[in-house]
Amino acid sequence: MSQFEMRIRNQMTMLHGPVVLEVPATGPGLRKWVHVIPPSPGREQGYGGKPLRAQPFIVSVFELAQPQEPDDGWHAHPEDIHEEHVEQLNSIEEVEARLTELGYSPEAFVEPWKCDFPF
DSSP: OOOOOHHHHHHHHTSOOOEEEEEOOSSTTEEEEEEEEOOOOOOSBOGGGOBOOOOOEEEEEEEEEOOSSGGGOOOOOGGGEEEEEEEEESSHHHHHHHHHHHTOOGGGOBOGGGTTOOO
């Protein structure tokens, strides 16, 4: 099974930061990304010492129209986002397996600032 590179794994598990992969879009004027958002760090116990439910990883695949003018930047509105797939998974291993099933290589993911990710 394909796995995330160690720096990407650390980005999600230690820094709790998202990772992305730009993939071919379905049409001209569109760009498409796969976005993985890790669980936020938080309390491990709730009131009375009860364990809290683990937060999931969120995997999102979406397309967004490119700006008409290069200087317009990425000022996307929610109605501009065309989500194809959103899923919650419980572990990084489940994320790697699911991405592979969907046809995306975990090894190709990068930090959002290393590509032209709009958010």
